Amino acid sequence: MSVPAAGGLRRSGITNLRGRALxxxxxxxxxxxxxxxxxxxxxQDVNWDWQNYHEYNVWAVLNGRYGVDAVPPGFQTYFNPIVYFPVYYLRHYLPSxxxxxxxxxxxxxxxxxxxxxxxxxxxxxxxxxxxxxxxxxxxxxxxxxxxxxxxxxxxxxxxxxxxxxxxxxxxxxxxxxxxxxxxxxxxxxxxxxxxxxxxxxxxxxxxxxxxxxxxxxxxxxxxxxxxxxxxxxxxxxxxxxxxxxxxxxxxxxxxxxxxxxxxxxxxxxxxxxxxxxxxxxxxxxxxxxxxxxxxxxxxxxxxxxxxxxxxxxxxxxxxxxxxxxxxxxxxxxxxxxxxxxxxxxxxxxxxxxxxxxxxxxxxxxxxxxxxxxxxxxxxxxxxxxxxxxxxxxxxxxxxxSQPADWWHRPWSDVYRPKIADALDRPATYFILGKPLAYIAPQLPPQSRFYLLADIGVPIVPGGIFDQRIRAGLKAPLPGGLRELHMRGEPDRSALLDRYALAIDPTRPCVAIEGARPGTMLESCPLIERASH
Structure with missing residues (x-):
C-alpha cells in the first residue's frame, strides 16, 4: 500500500478545507x-396589508403624519412600522x-x-x-x-x-x-x-x-x-x-x-x-x-x-x-x-x-x-x-402544496397611478373604506386623510381623532373637502353625516387606478349639509 507524499497530503487537506468553507x-x-x-x-406585490398600512405607516413616520391624519389604515395605524422600512426603501429607491x-x-x-x-x-x-x-x-x-x-x-x-x-x-x-x-x-x-x-x-x-x-x-x-x-x-x-x-x-x-x-x-x-x-x-x-x-x-x-x-x-x-x-x-x-x-x-x-x-x-x-x-x-x-x-x-x-396569492401585478405593468388634474391641490379626504391608505403618498403632501369606516376603531366622539377632524374642517385646504372610496363597494356616504357633510351631486367624481389589477378608486367632492 503506497503512502502519498507530504505535499500531496497538504494539497488534499487544503482542498477539503476549501470545500467545507465553500x-x-x-x-x-x-x-x-x-x-x-x-x-x-x-x-409586483400589491397585497391588502400593503395597501392598507405597510406603505402608509412608513410614509407617515417619515413625513410626520401621525399628528395630522386620523387613522387612515384603521386599527392597524399603530402597529409597529419599523419592520416595513426595508421594503419601503427598496421599493421606492430602486427600479423595479x-x-x-x-x-x-x-x-x-x-x-x-x-x-x-x-x-x-x-x-x-x-x-x-x-x-x-x-x-x-x-x-x-x-x-x-x-x-x-x-x-x-x-x-x-x-x-x-x-x-x-x-x-x-x-x-x-x-x-x-x-x-x-x-x-x-x-x-x-x-x-x-x-x-x-x-x-x-x-x-x-x-x-x-x-x-x-x-x-x-x-x-x-x-x-x-x-x-x-x-x-x-x-x-x-x-x-x-x-x-x-x-x-x-x-x-x-x-x-x-x-x-x-x-x-x-x-x-x-x-x-x-x-x-x-x-x-x-x-x-x-x-x-x-x-x-x-x-x-x-x-x-x-x-x-x-x-x-x-x-x-x-x-x-x-x-x-x-x-x-x-x-x-x-x-x-x-x-x-x-x-x-x-x-x-x-x-x-x-x-x-x-x-x-x-x-x-x-x-x-x-x-x-x-x-x-x-x-x-x-x-x-x-x-x-x-x-x-x-x-x-x-x-x-x-x-x-x-398550493400556495396562496395575496395579489400581484406583472412587472410589465408596475403600479404608477396617474393622478387627475382635479386632485392636484391639497385637500381634506374622508376615507370611506379599506384598504385605501396607500394612495395618500400619491396625493399632494399637504393633504389630510381621515378614515371613518373602520369597524375595529371607529372614531370616538370627542376623542383625539374626532377633535383632529373637527379642527381640520375649520382650517380648509385649497382643494376643499373630498371623500375617497373603492368603486363597486357598498355606499358608506352616511358616515359623513356626523360631520354634516354630503357628496356634491353637481360636480363629477374623479377616478384613480387601484393597485390591485381591475380595481378603481373614486374621489367625490363634498359639500356641507344645511343644518336644520
Missing amino acids: APIAIVVCSMLAGALYTFAMG PHGLMIIGAIHGLNLALICLFARLVLGQAATFAAIAAAVVIAATGPMTLSEVGTSFSDVLLALPVVGGFLLILVADHRPVTRYLLAGLLIGAAVGLKLTNVVYAIGAIAALLAAARPLRAAVLLGLGGIVGAALTGGEWCLIAWRDTGNPIFPLFNAVFQSGEVASVNLMDAQFMPHSVPDALAYPFYWLMGDHRGAEHPFRDARFAVVTILLVLGLVVRMTRASAILTRRDVQLVVLFAVSYLAWLGLFSIQRYAVVLELLCGPMIVVLIARLAASAGPTLRTAFPVPPNALMVTVAAGIALW
Whole structure:
C-alpha cells in the first residue's frame, strides 16, 4: 500500500478545507437566488396589508403624519412600522423589479437556516437526502411562498425566530451566550410584530427539557426583554403618548385608551369552534379547506407531522426505551406548544410561517427516529430505506402544496397611478373604506386623510381623532373637502353625516387606478349639509 507524499497530503487537506468553507457559501447563495427568482416570477406585490398600512405607516413616520391624519389604515395605524422600512426603501429607491427581488433574496435565507437546522438536529442521521428533504418541505410551504418578495413581515421575522430556536437546541455548549442570544432574537421578533409571542411561549416550554431549566429560562427571559425593548420599546412609548395604550388598540380592556372600546380586540374569524374542530385543522388544510386564510391554499405538511407524532407516541408506549433524544424532545415541545398557542390565539395561517418552515426538520427527524427504532419484523414488512422515504414524503408534500396569492401585478405593468388634474391641490379626504391608505403618498403632501369606516376603531366622539377632524374642517385646504372610496363597494356616504357633510351631486367624481389589477378608486367632492 503506497503512502502519498507530504505535499500531496497538504494539497488534499487544503482542498477539503476549501470545500467545507465553500459549501455554506454555496447554500446561502442558492437560497437567496431562489428567493429572488421566485419574486421575479410572481410579479409586483400589491397585497391588502400593503395597501392598507405597510406603505402608509412608513410614509407617515417619515413625513410626520401621525399628528395630522386620523387613522387612515384603521386599527392597524399603530402597529409597529419599523419592520416595513426595508421594503419601503427598496421599493421606492430602486427600479423595479430589483428592490423586491432583494427582499425576496433575504426571505430566501430561511432555506439556508433550515438546512443548518436540519443538519444539527438530525445528528448522525444527517445525510444529504435527509437535509434536502427538509429543505424541500420548507421551501414549498404555501404561506411561506405566498410571502416571498412581499411586504409581509412573517417570513422576514422567521429568520430571527428560527435562529433563536436553533440556539436553544444547541445551548448545552456555551449555554449563557446561546440562551441570551436566543432570547434577544425571539424578543426582537416579538417587539417588531406581537403575533410572534406564540413562538416565545414555545421557546419557554422547550426549556422544560433543558439541562438546567431554571437558569435557561432566566437567561432566555433577560435576552427576550432586551430584544423586545430594542425593537418595540420606542414605538410602544409613541403609541402610549398618542392614545394611552402602548400596543393600541390591542388589550384595551387592560390599558383603557379612550379612543376605542374597553375590550380586548381579537380577530377570531379563523379560530376553531370546538376541540374536534381544532384537531381536524391539519386535515382541513390537506384537503384544500383553507380556513386560516382569506385566499385558497392546500397543505399536507401539518397532517404528516400529526401522523408521525401519533406513530411516535404509539411506538414509545410499546417500547421500554425512548426513541427521541433530549434535543428531539425539545424540538417537538417547541413546535407543538407554539402551534397550540397559535391555534388558540388567532389561527391566522400567515402567522404560522415559522411552523411551516420547521415542518421540514420535524418530518425528517421523526422519520429517522422511527426508522431507527423499528424492529426486524417491521423492517421486513416495510423495507423502504429512511432516506428514500424522506425524499418520497418531501416530494409528495411539495407536489400537493398550493400556495396562496395575496395579489400581484406583472412587472410589465408596475403600479404608477396617474393622478387627475382635479386632485392636484391639497385637500381634506374622508376615507370611506379599506384598504385605501396607500394612495395618500400619491396625493399632494399637504393633504389630510381621515378614515371613518373602520369597524375595529371607529372614531370616538370627542376623542383625539374626532377633535383632529373637527379642527381640520375649520382650517380648509385649497382643494376643499373630498371623500375617497373603492368603486363597486357598498355606499358608506352616511358616515359623513356626523360631520354634516354630503357628496356634491353637481360636480363629477374623479377616478384613480387601484393597485390591485381591475380595481378603481373614486374621489367625490363634498359639500356641507344645511343644518336644520
